[in-house]
Amino acid sequence: MKKFLDIILTFSLAFAMTACGNSEQEVTAENSAATTSTKTSTAVSEKEKSKSESGEENSLKNNTQFNFETKTVTLNSGYEMPIYGLGTYSLTGEECVQSVTAALENGVRLIDTAYMYHNEKSVGEAVRNSGIPREEIFVITKLYPNQFSDPETAIEQALEKLDIEYIDMMLLHHPGTDDVKAYKAMEKAVSEGKIRSVGLSNWYVEELEDFLPQVSITPALVQNEIHPYYQENDVIPYIHDLGIVVQGWYPLGGRGYTKELLGDEVISEIAEAHGKSSAQVILRWNLQKGVVVIPGSSNPDHIKENTELFDFELTDDEMEKINALDRNEKHDWY
Ligand SMILES: NC(=O)c1ccc[n+]([C@@H]2O[C@H](COP(=O)([O-])OP(=O)(O)OC[C@H]3O[C@@H](n4cnc5c(N)ncnc54)[C@H](OP(=O)(O)O)[C@@H]3O)[C@@H](O)[C@H]2O)c1
Numbered sequence: 001m002k003k004f005l006d007i008i009l010t011f012s013l014a015f016a017m018t019a020c021g022n023s024e025q026e027v028t029a030e031n032s033a034a035t036t037s038t039k040t041s042t043a044v045s046e047k048e049k050s051k052s053e054s055g056e057e058n059s060l061k062n063n064t065q066f067n068f069e070t071k072t073v074t075l076n077s078g079y080e081m082p083i084y085g086l087g088t089y090s091l092t093g094e095e096c097v098q099s100v101t102a103a104l105e106n107g108v109r110l111i112d113t114a115y116m117y118h119n120e121k122s123v124g125e126a127v128r129n130s131g132i133p134r135e136e137i138f139v140i141t142k143l144y145p146n147q148f149s150d151p152e153t154a155i156e157q158a159l160e161k162l163d164i165e166y167i168d169m170m171l172l173h174h175p176g177t178d179d180v181k182a183y184k185a186m187e188k189a190v191s192e193g194k195i196r197s198v199g200l201s202n203w204y205v206e207e208l209e210d211f212l213p214q215v216s217i218t219p220a221l222v223q224n225e226i227h228p229y230y231q232e233n234d235v236i237p238y239i240h241d242l243g244i245v246v247q248g249w250y251p252l253g254g255r256g257y258t259k260e261l262l263g264d265e266v267i268s269e270i271a272e273a274h275g276k277s278s279a280q281v282i283l284r285w286n287l288q289k290g291v292v293v294i295p296g297s298s299n300p301d302h303i304k305e306n307t308e309l310f311d312f313e314l315t316d317d318e319m320e321k322i323n324a325l326d327r328n329e330k331h332d333w334y
Pocket residue numbers: 024086087088089090112113173201202223224248249250251252253254255256258262277279280294295296297298299302303305306
């Protein structure tokens with residue numbers, strides 16, 4: 001029954017989002033010391049440390065704990081990934097090159113792209129031209145379901161378009177026909193050194209329960225919609241318990257929704273108390289929940305602002321106030 005309702009919801013939202021032109025599908029698409037080497041430090045913020053010492057419940061277990069000093073997390077694949085980055089959905093051509101360049105200049109070392117964003121070439125160009133050693137930058141891309149039937153070709157095309165020697169992380173963008181086949185092709189590419197880590201996007205509890213027994217490599221990352229109005233509080237601990245890192249998309253609500261979220265009274269008050277912006281408070285809330293953030297922006301001031309997340313900490317009370325904003329309100333259809 002839940003599946004049936006999900007399907008109905010999916011189709012209604014797909015229709016609504018297409019009608020208002022806000023669907024990701026329509027796109028024609030503080031200085032990080034992050035590296036992709038295999039460091040194994042598991043230091044956490046002072047608050048998280050005292051929580052684990054006191055045995056207090058939190059969902060950060062296994063290798064999903066964030067290191068707030070290096071601003072990285074060590075993935076179950078052994079690689080280190082920055083805990084904040086730049087999302088590139090809807091950025092194409094020169095705008096994408098300039099945005100990624102601005103991010104890299106401001107210390108961002110994690111870039112999220114996808115076949116469906118039609119910007120892998122631009123991301124690759126910015127990475128290659130940055131002068132930053134390749135191993136210090138972590139690039140995520142994704143295979144779209146219409147590529148799952150011939151995943152080997154799709155992986156080669158991504159490598160060619162990005163042209164950055166290897167892909168740090170490849171995700172399946174959504175569940176779909178032949179997703180297991182596509183994942184197995186990514187596993188093979190890992191063994192060949194073409195891809196370093198693999199993961200999933202838009203996989204929730206039921207989908208993971210069904211999918212994981214069919215594959216060999218446990219995903220290193222699951223990327224799902226997460227923001228104060230759609231918090232996934234049941235899904236995040238489930239994924240963490242599997243030793244999988246969680247990354248949130250639409251951290252600021254997504255285009256078309258940012259005004260309401262950034263103007264939210266509760267968030268604005270907390271922001272004022274810390275002398276920070278609403279965007280920074282939302283991003284910090286994610287980090288303290290153990291969720292990696294990849295806000296999208298083409299504005300260099302916003303890109304810089306979105307890196308300044310490590311000179312303040314939200315109190316338990318503030319975290320709870322934001323947790324209480326959850327409306328189970330999804331802003332995209334998958
Ligand atoms: N796996 C998936 O299915 C999926 C789906 C959607 C998105 N994603 C990924 O998640 C990333 C994030 O999502 P998104 O970019 O669509 O939405 P978002 O990060 O929630 O919001 C982006 C919007 O916020 C604005 N913004 C960014 N920083 C700001 C700041 N400090 N102050 C005020 N406004 C700010 C941007 O405008 P300006 O350009 O003016 O800064 C842009 O309009 C995407 O780029 C993509 O990489 C993945």
